[in-house]
Amino acid sequence: MTKLEDHLEGIINVFHQYSVRLGHFDTLIKRELKQLITKELPTILQNTKDQATIDKIFQELDANQDGQVSFNEFVALVTKVLMTAHDNIHKE
Ligand SMILES: [Ca+2]
Structure with a gap:
């Protein structure tokens, strides 16, 4: 696998974890979303210990409003976080 393929599979692995x-x-x-965000994205996402923030993120991600975030819905968060990380690199 290439480095990129390896990283992409890593995203799937973290989701499953x-x-x-x-x-x-x-x-x-x-x-589970709260645990993932708190443990895996503390640098990029702020206020992740705030329940209101978690509620808001969950609501935004749960596009079909079934009370669960599927992998396809989770990809929206990955996209957002990737763009933030990219912006941060250019700020430094
Ligand atoms: Ca859903």
Whole structure:
């Protein structure tokens, strides 16, 4: 695998690491999303310990409003975080 392919697979692995914990094995419920964000994205996302922020992010990601964030819905967060990380690189 190339470096990029390896990183992309890494995103899937991290999602699964949290999605298997509670409820359906392949979706994130709010508690899993909170754990993922708090543990894996503390530098890029701010105020992640604030429940209101988590609620807002969850609501935005859960496009079909079934109370769970699927991998396809999670990709919206990955996109946002990637763009923020890219902007930050140019600020430094
Ligand atoms: Ca959903």
